[in-house]
Amino acid sequence: xxxxxxxxxxxxSLLVWCVIWELVGQSxxxxxxxxxxxxxxxxxxMVQTGTWQSAAIIxxxxxxxxxxxxxxxxxxxxxxxxxxxxxxxxxxxxxxIFVSAPLSALVPVLMILFGMGETTVIVTxxxxxxxxxxxxxxxxxxxxxxxxxxxGRSYGASTFALYGKIVLLAxxxxxxxxxxxxxxxxxxxxxIGQLLVAIIGYGELFELYSRSFDMENFWALTIILFAxxxxxxxxxxxxxxxxxxxxxxx
Amino acid sequence: MTSSTxxxxxxxxxxxxxxxxxxxxxxxxxxxxxxxxxxxxxxxKLTTLLGPSGCGKTTLLKIIAGLIExxxxxxxxxxxxxxxxxxxxxxVFQDFALMPWATVMRNxxxxxxLKGMGKAERQSIARHYIAEVGLTGFExxxxxxxxxxxxxxxxxxxxxxxxxxxxxxxxPFSAVDEQNRRKFQEDLLRLVEKERKTFIFVTHSIEEAVxxxxxxxxxxxxxxxxxxxxxxxxxxxxxxxxIRRDQGYLDTVEEIWQGLKHxxx
Numbered sequence: 001x002x003x004x005x006x007x008x009x010x011x012x013s014l015l016v017w018c019v020i021w022e023l024v025g026q027s028x029x030x031x032x033x034x035x036x037x038x039x040x041x042x043x044x045x046m047v048q049t050g051t052w053q054s055a056a057i058i059x060x061x062x063x064x065x066x067x068x069x070x071x072x073x074x075x076x077x078x079x080x081x082x083x084x085x086x087x088x089x090x091x092x093x094x095x096x097i098f099v100s101a102p103l104s105a106l107v108p109v110l111m112i113l114f115g116m117g118e119t120t121v122i123v124t125x126x127x128x129x130x131x132x133x134x135x136x137x138x139x140x141x142x143x144x145x146x147x148x149x150x151x152g153r154s155y156g157a158s159t160f161a162l163y164g165k166i167v168l169l170a171x172x173x174x175x176x177x178x179x180x181x182x183x184x185x186x187x188x189x190x191x192i193g194q195l196l197v198a199i200i201g202y203g204e205l206f207e208l209y210s211r212s213f214d215m216e217n218f219w220a221l222t223i224i225l226f227a228x229x230x231x232x233x234x235x236x237x238x239x240x241x242x243x244x245x246x247x248x249x250x
Numbered sequence: 251m252t253s254s255t256x257x258x259x260x261x262x263x264x265x266x267x268x269x270x271x272x273x274x275x276x277x278x279x280x281x282x283x284x285x286x287x288x289x290x291x292x293x294x295k296l297t298t299l300l301g302p303s304g305c306g307k308t309t310l311l312k313i314i315a316g317l318i319e320x321x322x323x324x325x326x327x328x329x330x331x332x333x334x335x336x337x338x339x340x341x342v343f344q345d346f347a348l349m350p351w352a353t354v355m356r357n358x359x360x361x362x363x364l365k366g367m368g369k370a371e372r373q374s375i376a377r378h379y380i381a382e383v384g385l386t387g388f389e390x391x392x393x394x395x396x397x398x399x400x401x402x403x404x405x406x407x408x409x410x411x412x413x414x415x416x417x418x419x420x421x422p423f424s425a426v427d428e429q430n431r432r433k434f435q436e437d438l439l440r441l442v443e444k445e446r447k448t449f450i451f452v453t454h455s456i457e458e459a460v461x462x463x464x465x466x467x468x469x470x471x472x473x474x475x476x477x478x479x480x481x482x483x484x485x486x487x488x489x490x491x492x493i494r495r496d497q498g499y500l501d502t503v504e505e506i507w508q509g510l511k512h513x514x515x
Contacts, residue, residue, distance in 0.1 A: 150317050151347035154335040155361040155412065165364075169351055243351075 034215050043220030051205070058201035062118055063190045066125025070182055074130045075175060078137025079163070082171075088138070099131035103189070107196045118200060121193035128189030129182035136181070140174025141167060172243050180236035187229040268293040268416055268448040269314060274323035276309055282473035283309050286323070289467060289476060291416075296442050296449035298459040301469030302510060307452045308344075308420050310474070314450060315341050315418050327416060337365070340414035344421045346401045348393040354380065355389040357404050361412035372411075379407040382441065399430030403437075410441070416448045423458065435462055436490045456510070460484065460502045461493065468509055478509055 002008065018036055025035030046052050081088040081095075107124055114120040144167050152162045168175070194203025202225065209218040267290035276284040283306040291297045299307040312318040314325050316335040325332040327339060335341075340361065348357050355373060356363070358380055362372035380389060383403040393401050402422055409417050423431045439462055442449055453459050459466050460482045468478040483498040493499055 145345070145347070147343045147345050147347040148349065150312075151341070151343060152364075154315055154317060154339070154341040155364050155408075156335060156337060157364050161364055166349065169349070172351075 031213075032215055034219070038216050039219040039223070042216035043223065046217055046220050047224070055201045055205050058118070059190055059194065062121040062193070062201065063125055063186060066122040066189065067129055067183065067186050069122070070126045070129035070133060070186065071179060073126075074133025074178065074182065075137050078134045078175075078178070079141055079168070079171075081134065082138040082141025083167075091134075095131050095134050098127070099135055103127050104192050104196070107193060110193075111197060116197050116199060120197055121190060121200065121203075124193030125186045125189040128192075129186035132185060133175075133178040133182040136174045136178025137171065140171030140178075143174065144170040173240060176236060176240045176243060180233055180240065183232050183236060184229055187225065187232075191225065266293060267291055268328065269450065270326040270329075271310070271314065272324045272326065274310065274313060274320045274325065276306065276313065276318070277321045284313075284320075285473035285475050287474070287476060291448060291450055292465070293448050294446050295464040296451055296462060297465045297467060298451045298453060298463040299467050299469060300453060300456065300459045300506065300510075301474065302471050303454055305469045305471055306474040307454075307469055310469075311418050311420050311450060311452050314416075315339055317341075337412065338414050339416045339418060340409035340412050342402070342405050342409045342417065342419040342422045344424055346393070346398075346405045346425070348401055348404055350393050353390050353392060354385060354396070354404050357393070358407045358411055361408055365412070376407070376411050379410045380404075382410065382444075383407045384437065397430065399426045399434055402426055402434070406438075406441075410445065414447070416450065419449065419451045421452050421454065423453070423455075431458075432490075438462060439486065439490075456503050456506050460499055460506065466502075466506065468506065480506060 021033070021036045024030065025033050025038065077087075077091065077095075081091055103124070106127065107120070110120045110123050110127075114123055148166055148170055149162065152166045157165065191202060191206070194201045195206055197203060202221065205221055206218070209215075209221065269291040271287055271289040271291075274284055274287045275282070287310060299310060301307050309318060313320045314327075314332070316325075316332050316339070327336065349360065352360070355376055359372040359376035362375060367375075377389065380386060383406050385400060385403055385407065388396065388400065393404065396404070402425070406419075406422065409419075423434055426434060435458060442462070451459075451462065461484075463482060466480040466482065467476055468480065469475070470477040480502060482502040484493055484496055484502070485498070486493065488496065
């Protein structure tokens with residue numbers, strides 16, 4: 001983008017909003033919005049505390065475990081649904097319900113099933129992330145060119161080789177898109193899970209800071225979380241772009 | 251696998267049919283695509299299946315390849331009934347069917363990779379056939395970096411690399427532009443001469459069929475049957491340009507056109 005002949009660098013809009021935030025904060029109009037500079041200072045102090053570090057580790061752990069299950073189950077189910085009509089008909093109604101359902105409402109039920117601990121959070125992450133991975137994988141598998149599968153069969157590929165060397169790779173762009181969307185949903189899942197369970201990790205800190213109206217720390221926590229989610233999403237997007245390059249012609 | 255190689259050696263007669271099609275029929279639900287087709291494909295010759303569009307030429311080719319099950323009838327390759335794809339047949343696809351994430355080298359060597367051949371060995375075989383189809387220097391390119399004609403050369407090299415006796419080509423030039431197609435047809439003739447394999451070729455272009463074929467099988471409209479078998483009397487020792495002006499060539503094109511004309515509305 002250029003403005004009055006000058007090239008406006010990327011992220012410039014972000015700077016504009018940071019300045020607006022700072023001005024609103026300095027004016028003291030809303031006590032919910034402290035100046036950005038104060039938030040950053042609080043953030044730097046916060047990440048050095050043991051409380052934050054242990055919370056971050058618990059959160060990352062729940063997230064990683066939940067996502068790992070979501071990716072494995074999501075791709076497996078997506079492949080089966082994409083290849084076998086019976087499996088597709090059996091599961092598609094559930095996948096389509098859950099992909100758009102307000103899953104937060106289910107978390108209290110999960111708490112009854114899995115207790116007030118990390119398991120519930122992991123299951124929440126899984127449930128938030130898995131459905132979009134299933135749907136995207138299924139779409140990817142269904143779009144694998146028929147001739148590529150015939151090529152594999154006519155050159156003597158075993159079923160294992162057919163999937164490992166052809167089908168999964170041909171569907172990789174869609175699978176990666178599913179994982180990227182799943183990651184973003186998984187971040188939501190981990191926070192909502194921890195908030196509702198309310199005694200562990202990031203959720204505990206959110207609860208603590210918002211109850212005591214410690215807005216500097218509250219916003220610092222939020223910014224770190226958003227930044228982490230965006231970084232992960234950008235990393236997958238980067239891989240996606242590389243894969244799209246190879247999959248350019250289909 | 252061992253039994254099939256054994257039968258290849260057991261049948262060395264040069265005049266026997268490499269592929270026999272025996273009363274093959276194929277129905278898709280209500281639609282009768284092929285009705286009781288009987289055909290012999292002589293060893294070492296290029297036979298073309300030609301017919302109006304939608305007549306089931308490709309279906310017949312894929313039945314021979316073992317990719318589609320016939321409703322009834324039997325295909326025998328070297329006297330052995332076909333139950334699925336086999337190493338003695340290799341297929342060249344209309345849309346090339348190249349793996350976009352793999353280089354030219356890996357695509358050409360893919361049939362050998364699936365057979366479990368070691369990397370060095372399969373790459374040296376692949377390199378030979380990449381040279382044969384005129385793609386030396388493109389080994390490390392990806393399919394999207396190649397033109398349509400070059401992509402199909404990769405598909406052809408892949409089929410040659412597995413050293414199958416029977417090559418099945420499904421409208422290989424239909425997605426290739428006109429100028430490249432002519433050059434490609436000339437190269438194909440050279441390879442047919444050199445490789446001494448049995449070729450079964452599907453096309454809807456009369457000129458192409460007459461130009462490249464030893465034998466042309468004309469199929470009728472659906473339900474498809476063999477309506478005529480023509481052996482073009484074309485002197486193939488002549489230069490490509492001379493062949494295209496040869497009286498035998500022109501007469502055969504005209505003869506086939508007269509036979510097919512009534513199928514075209």
